[in-house]
Amino acid sequence: MYSAKLERLLKSAGASIGDRVTVTKDGHNYSGTVLQRPDLGDGDALVIKLDNGYNIGLRPEALTVEKPAAHLGMGKTKAPTVAFRPDKPAIALIASGGTIASRVDYGTGGVSAIEDPREFLFNVPELADTVNIRNLVKPFTKMSEDMDHTDWIALAKAAAKELAGGEGVIITHGTDTLHYTAAALSFMLPSLPKPVILLGAQKSSDRGSSDAGMNLVCAAHAAISDIAEVAVCMHGTMNDDHCLLIRGTKARKMHTVRRDAFRPVNDTPLAKIWPSGKIDKINRQARKRSDGEVVLDIKFEPKVAIVKAYPGSDPTVIDYLVSKGYKGFVIEAMGLGHVPTFAGRSWIETIKRHTKDGIPFVTTSQTIYGRINADVYTNLRMLYHGANAIPGEDMLTETAYVKLGWVLGHSADQAQVRKMMLTSVAGEISERSRSDTFLA
Amino acid sequence: MYSAKLERLLKSAGASIGDRVTVTKDGHNYSGTVLQRPDLGDGDALVIKLDNGYNIGLRPEALTVEKPAAHLGMGKTKAPTVAFRPDKPAIALIASGGTIASRVDYGTGGVSAIEDPREFLFNVPELADTVNIRNLVKPFTKMSEDMDHTDWIALAKAAAKELAGGEGVIITHGTDTLHYTAAALSFMLPSLPKPVILLGAQKSSDRGSSDAGMNLVCAAHAAISDIAEVAVCMHGTMNDDHCLLIRGTKARKMHTVRRDAFRPVNDTPLAKIWPSGKIDKINRQARKRSDGEVVLDIKFEPKVAIVKAYPGSDPTVIDYLVSKGYKGFVIEAMGLGHVPTFAGRSWIETIKRHTKDGIPFVTTSQTIYGRINADVYTNLRMLYHGANAIPGEDMLTETAYVKLGWVLGHSADQAQVRKMMLTSVAGEISERSRSDTFLA
Numbered sequence: 001m002y003s004a005k006l007e008r009l010l011k012s013a014g015a016s017i018g019d020r021v022t023v024t025k026d027g028h029n030y031s032g033t034v035l036q037r038p039d040l041g042d043g044d045a046l047v048i049k050l051d052n053g054y055n056i057g058l059r060p061e062a063l064t065v066e067k068p069a070a071h072l073g074m075g076k077t078k079a080p081t082v083a084f085r086p087d088k089p090a091i092a093l094i095a096s097g098g099t100i101a102s103r104v105d106y107g108t109g110g111v112s113a114i115e116d117p118r119e120f121l122f123n124v125p126e127l128a129d130t131v132n133i134r135n136l137v138k139p140f141t142k143m144s145e146d147m148d149h150t151d152w153i154a155l156a157k158a159a160a161k162e163l164a165g166g167e168g169v170i171i172t173h174g175t176d177t178l179h180y181t182a183a184a185l186s187f188m189l190p191s192l193p194k195p196v197i198l199l200g201a202q203k204s205s206d207r208g209s210s211d212a213g214m215n216l217v218c219a220a221h222a223a224i225s226d227i228a229e230v231a232v233c234m235h236g237t238m239n240d241d242h243c244l245l246i247r248g249t250k251a252r253k254m255h256t257v258r259r260d261a262f263r264p265v266n267d268t269p270l271a272k273i274w275p276s277g278k279i280d281k282i283n284r285q286a287r288k289r290s291d292g293e294v295v296l297d298i299k300f301e302p303k304v305a306i307v308k309a310y311p312g313s314d315p316t317v318i319d320y321l322v323s324k325g326y327k328g329f330v331i332e333a334m335g336l337g338h339v340p341t342f343a344g345r346s347w348i349e350t351i352k353r354h355t356k357d358g359i360p361f362v363t364t365s366q367t368i369y370g371r372i373n374a375d376v377y378t379n380l381r382m383l384y385h386g387a388n389a390i391p392g393e394d395m396l397t398e399t400a401y402v403k404l405g406w407v408l409g410h411s412a413d414q415a416q417v418r419k420m421m422l423t424s425v426a427g428e429i430s431e432r433s434r435s436d437t438f439l440a
Numbered sequence: 441m442y443s444a445k446l447e448r449l450l451k452s453a454g455a456s457i458g459d460r461v462t463v464t465k466d467g468h469n470y471s472g473t474v475l476q477r478p479d480l481g482d483g484d485a486l487v488i489k490l491d492n493g494y495n496i497g498l499r500p501e502a503l504t505v506e507k508p509a510a511h512l513g514m515g516k517t518k519a520p521t522v523a524f525r526p527d528k529p530a531i532a533l534i535a536s537g538g539t540i541a542s543r544v545d546y547g548t549g550g551v552s553a554i555e556d557p558r559e560f561l562f563n564v565p566e567l568a569d570t571v572n573i574r575n576l577v578k579p580f581t582k583m584s585e586d587m588d589h590t591d592w593i594a595l596a597k598a599a600a601k602e603l604a605g606g607e608g609v610i611i612t613h614g615t616d617t618l619h620y621t622a623a624a625l626s627f628m629l630p631s632l633p634k635p636v637i638l639l640g641a642q643k644s645s646d647r648g649s650s651d652a653g654m655n656l657v658c659a660a661h662a663a664i665s666d667i668a669e670v671a672v673c674m675h676g677t678m679n680d681d682h683c684l685l686i687r688g689t690k691a692r693k694m695h696t697v698r699r700d701a702f703r704p705v706n707d708t709p710l711a712k713i714w715p716s717g718k719i720d721k722i723n724r725q726a727r728k729r730s731d732g733e734v735v736l737d738i739k740f741e742p743k744v745a746i747v748k749a750y751p752g753s754d755p756t757v758i759d760y761l762v763s764k765g766y767k768g769f770v771i772e773a774m775g776l777g778h779v780p781t782f783a784g785r786s787w788i789e790t791i792k793r794h795t796k797d798g799i800p801f802v803t804t805s806q807t808i809y810g811r812i813n814a815d816v817y818t819n820l821r822m823l824y825h826g827a828n829a830i831p832g833e834d835m836l837t838e839t840a841y842v843k844l845g846w847v848l849g850h851s852a853d854q855a856q857v858r859k860m861m862l863t864s865v866a867g868e869i870s871e872r873s874r875s876d877t878f879l880a
Contacts, residue, residue, distance in 0.1 A: 055815070143819060145778035148752035176775025180751045256776050256810025308748050308772070310841065311620045312588035320760045332748070335616025336696050338585035368808070370696025379583060401750070 003044045005060045010034065010046075013065040023048060024064045030056060089224040090134040091170060092162035093121075096155060096181075098144050098174025100201035100212045124213040130277065131220045134166055144174025149405060152184035153298045159189065159196050160296040168195040168223030170216070170233075175200040175253055175261065178232065182248035183399040186230040186426035187406040191295035192287065196230045197222045198248070202259045211235050211259040218243035218273040225279055226289040230426070231270055235259040244269040247283075249399045249428035252368065265368060266394040266430050299409035301327055306401050308332040308366070309339040315350040322354055328408050328417075329354075330392070330401045333363045337372035337391060341379050348379070352387035360417045361389045362404055364397040390421050393429045403428060443484045445500045450474065450486075453505040463488060464504045470496060529664040530574040531610060532602035533561075536595060536621075538584050538614025540641035540652045564653040570717065571660045574606055584614025589845060592624035593738045599629065599636050600736040608635040608663030610656070610673075615640040615693055615701065618672065622688035623839040626670040626866035627846040631735035632727065636670045637662045638688070642699045651675050651699040658683035658713040665719055666729040670866070671710055675699040684709040687723075689839045689868035692808065705808060706834040706870050739849035741767055746841050748772040748806070749779040755790035762794055768848050768857075769794075770832070770841045773803045777812035777831055781819050788819070792827035800857045801829045802844055804837040830861050833869045843868060 002010070015021050015034060022031045023046065032048040035055065045057035046065070095101050121127060139154045159169045173181055182198050189196060199219040201212035211234075219233040222245050230248035237260050244260075250267035272280040303326045307317055311334075318329060331351070333339050339347035351361050363372055363383075372391040374384035383389050392400045400421075407420045423429075442450070455461050455474060462471045463486065472488040485497035486505070535541050561567060579594045599609045613621055622638050629636060639659040641652035651674075659673040662685050670688035677700050686704045695701035712720040743766045747757055751774075758769060771791070773779050779787035791801045803812055803823075812831040814824035823829050832840045840861075847860045862869075 143778075143781070143817075145751075145774055145819065146780055146782045148780075174775075176778050177751050253775060253807050254809055256805050256807050256813065258810065261807065261810075302752060305754065306748055306750055308746055310746055310838070311585075311617050312742060314745065314761070314764070316764070317757055317760065320757065321754070324754070324756070334585055335614075335693060338583075338616050340586055340588075341583070342586045365696050367693050367696050367701065369694055370698065370701075373696065377583075379585065398750070 002046065003060065006044065006046050009060065009063060009065050013067045015065060015067040019067055021048070022066045023058060024066075025058050025062065030058070032056070085128045085132045088128070088130065088132040090132045090166040091168050091220065091223045092135040092137065092166050093133050094155060094158050094162065094169060094171045095136065095138045096140070096144070096147070096151070096171060096173050097142060098172065098176075098178075098200050099204050100172045100174075100199070100215070121216075124216050126213075126275075127216055127220055130217060131167075131224060135162060137162065144177045147174075147177055147181065149184070149300050149302045152181055152188065152402075153300065155181065156185050156188035156296060156298055159185065160294045163192075163194050163196070163294050166194075168197065168225075170219045170223050171196065171198045172216075173198050173200050175202060175234075179248075179251045179253055179262070179396070180398050180402060182230060182232050182251055183396070183402040183426075183428070184406070186248035186428070187403055188296065188298050188300075189230055189294065190297050190425065191292060192228050192230065193290045193292040193294060194228050195223045195225060195289070197233050197245075198231070199233045202257055202261065211240070214240050214275050215243060217275045218245075221273050221275075221277050221279065222271075225271075225273075227270055227281070228287045228289045229270060232262055233273065234262040236269075236272060240275075242272045242274045245271040245273055247286075247427045249403075249426050250396070250430075252396055252398065265396055266370070267427070297406075300405050301408035302405060304328040304330070304401060304405045304408065306330045306332060306397060309334060309347055310366075311340065313340060313347075315340075315345055315347040318347075318350050318354065322359065326359075327412070328359060328404045329361045330397060330404055331361055331363045331389070332366050332397050333372070334366055336376065337363045337365060337374065337380055337383070338377070339363075339383060341382070348383050348387050351383065351389055355388040355414075358412070358414050360404065360408070360414065360421070361387075362392045362395075362400050362421055363389055364392040364395055364400045368396070370394065390418050393422070395428050399428045442486065443500065446484065446486050449500065449503060449505050453507045455505060455507040459507055461488070462506045463498060464506075465498050465502065470498070472496070525568045525572045528568070528570065528572040530572045530606040531608050531660065531663045532575040532577065532606050533573050534595060534598050534602065534609060534611045535576065535578045536580070536584070536587075536591070536611060536613045537582060538612065538616075538618075538640050539644050540612045540614075540639070540655070542644045561656075564656050566653075566715075567656055567660055570657060571607075571664060575602060577602065584617045587614075587617055587621065589624070589740050589742045592621055592628065592842075593740065595621065596625050596628035596736060596738055599625065600734045603632075603634050603636070603734050606634075608637065608665075610659045610663050611636065611638045612656075613638050613640050615642060615674075619688075619691045619693055619702070619836070620838050620842060622670060622672050622691055623836070623842040623866075623868070624846070626688035626868070627843055628736065628738050628740075629670060629734065630737050630865065631732060632668050632670065633730045633732040633734060634668050635663050635665060635729070637673050637685075638671070639673045642697055642701065651680070654680050654715050655683060657715045658685075661713050661715075661717050661719065662711075665711075665713075667710055667721070668727045668729045669710060672702055673713065674702040676709075676712060680715075682712045682714045685711040685713055687726075687867045689843075689866050690836070690870075692836055692838065694808075705836055706810070707867070737846075740845050741848035742845060744768040744770070744841060744845045744848065746770045746772060746837060749774060749787055750806075751780065753780060753787075755780075755785055755787040758787075758790050758794065762799065766799075767852070768800045768844045769802070770837060770844055771801055771803045771829070772806050772837050773812070774806055776816065777803045777805060777814065777820055777823070778817070779803075779823060781822070788823050788827050791823065791829055795828040795854075798852070798854050800844065800848070800854065800861070801827075802832045802835075802840050802861055803829055804832040804835055804840050808836070810834065830858050833862070835868050839868045 032050040232251040236244040255261035371394040374391040472490040672691040676684040690707035811834040814831040
């Protein structure tokens with residue numbers, strides 16, 4: 001509830017919470033949607049969600065409110081039905097939540113989940129020109145920050161099942177953890193005859209400037225292409241010109257909000273894909289579509305942890321996690337693969353103690369780009385040869401984490417785990433790190 | 441010691457460990473330096489360090505060894521004396537170790553520290569054309585992975601002292617933790633009338649392709665410029681054309697080995713600097729050289745930890761660290777600033793429990809680029825408004841970590857800590873995140 005003064009202002013304009021209004025204050029006009037008053041102790045202010053997604057609070061003094069004629073596309077929409085086009089190549093869509101499956105909630109001003117996944121196809125009618133979405137499934141309902149290995153397994157199972165009856169699968173996903181899931185599916189679907197394409201959106205699909213539509217259309221083209229990989233399909237640039245198709249083990253979200261946040265790390269993209277359907281293949285080694293069987297391999301050990309090593313960091317966190325039953329570690333190390341070594345709190349001594357008990361330690365670099373070096377400095381040789389840590393080559397931390405869980409699901413034998421971690425199973429280790437995909 | 445067979449081969453060529461040789465095996469020629477046999481259980485092999493820095497092991501069968509005429513610049517060099525040029529602007533050089541102050545050790549094949557910091561100036565005679573290095577100090581001897589707040593304090597003290605008698609200071613440093621130190625000095629020298637420039641090298645200064653020389657010369661130009669900031673000066677591109685001068689709180693090592701690994705994050709560079717002395721100022725808000733006093737503010741609380749939140753992660757690590765006396769946390773969160781929330785292991789509930797006891801939690805994003813959003817999703821509002829976490833805006837994890845230690849060194853009052861963490865003290869928070877410095 002707003003103050004009596006603001007309630008009067010709204011009432012005189014015929015507006016209420018959730019309505020689109022134009023307000024004037026100090027000579028400025030603002031158009032947006034009236035939100036409930038947030039309980040933030042900010043005093044009396046009318047809160048409007050602007051079209052750019054930001055909220056603005058306006059004090060009641062000298063404020064005018066107008067309610068324009070009904071505005072198409074904003075506000076509450078009915079769940080539409082998705083168009084099925086049996087004449088087009090058939091794919092399945094697996095919806096797992098996230099911004100792409102959300103819409104602005106004009107009650108709270110936040111973003112909340114769409115219940116019926118068909119709803120977010122409403123704004124992308126051109127999807128029906130490319131593919132026939134023969135099945136639309138939603139294996140679970142949760143926020144992507146709460147997903148874990150059980151959800152990766154559910155998605156891998158759903159993808160394997162849906163691939164049987166169509167040309168490919170697209171999976172919509174929250175962007176914040178999308179690359180963890182993409183890596184997990186890459187390992188859990190080790191033999192893959194058809195494309196499994198993950199995508200998300202940085203802005204919810206009911207927003208005019210959403211990236212959801214183009215990502216969906218490009219992902220649909222990828223799903224019927226001959227690139228049989230688990231891959232991420234998201235905007236390649238800030239402009240709405242093309243998407244990048246990035247190998248699931250080499251993709252990383254590198255910006256909180258930019259639509260081109262997903263970048264290939266130490267790898268080229270598999271392809272550029274335009275909404276028109278044009279595909280420019282960049283990686284010629286990508287797996288090709290085939291008549292083979294889908295292999296589903298979901299054995300997974302969840303007791304794996306990522307621990308970051310940094311100046312002044314405390315290695316006893318590792319002892320604590322081992323005491324809680326953790327069976328493997330990814331150490332996000334400094335630069336070439338360094339950890340602090342000084343007496344009394346030496347990471348090398350701690351790691352050595354636990355590798356002797358058969359617990360594997362894999363290192364990745366905080367630099368994100370580049371490759372671990374196990375030799376060039378004395379301390380590196382002590383860590384990798386003396387203490388038996390496994391250099392994670394040019395793997396992403398996220399990928400190494402998911403991979404170690406998957407490898408430990410298959411074997412606890414130290415030599416076998418080392419061998420599997422150092423072998424590229426799903427393109428996660430490049431023979432030579434590509435430096436031409438680095439930063440501007 | 442090598443096997444008798446290899447020792448004979450070496451002896452007949454007149455070569456011994458540390459000598460440069462050319463060897464032939466299976467029709468291939470290799471030039472490099474004979475290393476001691478590493479004790480890695482690899483059997484009998486002659487180990488050569490190649491000019492590209494890699495080691496190669498060669499079995500004795502059908503191996504020939506030749507020792508070419510003496511080769512200038514490789515092998516053991518005498519510590520030279522640095523040229524002092526009283527007619528040039530005076531600066532001080534503080535050496536803190538790292539690759540730039542290392543050389544290839546032809547005994548072990550690794551890289552080891554130069555004892556006399558003057559030695560690495562030997563290969564950069566052009567430095568004397570720009571500046572007079574009036575003092576050269578080495579406050580401690582340790583590897584950069586072992587540096588912590590005590591070393592940051594020692595460097596801040598040394599910089600404050602050396603600034604008194606010259607135009608500026610340059611600090612040579614290992615690259616892996618250089619950005620932690622740069623952030624620390626930015627806070628510990630809050631009022632700075634002259635430049636404090638940090639630099640390192642990705643290849644040791646005795647290597648022909650080292651980046652040390654150009655970084656040193658550009659840093660010297662920065663140290664006598666009118667930009668009075670703590671800043672990092674390293675290669676701007678893969679080519680040896682110019683360096684970037686990056687604010688100490690906004691620099692991050694983004695590649696394990698590339699010479700242009702240091703990038704400005706959510707910020708423009710302060711300037712581009714050419715070895716010729718040309719300076720192209722990009723950030724017009726940079727602090728200008730003045731007659732003011734150096735302020736040294738080294739109060740620091742070391743019991744601060746970085747903890748990474750990721751799918752399936754265990755928040756009880758926080759409880760463990762609190763039980764060990766930790767007084768503040770930087771949570772490296774997912775995407776916009778998310779942590780797992782599900783019942784039984786909710787990060788939000790864990791954080792709420794500890795903020796109630798007055799322990800601050802600051803979040804940063806794993807995406808590195810972009811800004812934390814405290815509002816757009818329900819779970820974000822629960823974390824930042826309900827559980828009182830402090831959104832780290834667009835601060836780097838490393839910078840937020842160092843800043844929280846520095847802030848807690850000044851106040852344990854929750855409201856005061858929050859206020860200081862949300863206020864830009866040393867350019868660490870941008871008003872609007874710059875997206876034009878993002879990835880290619």
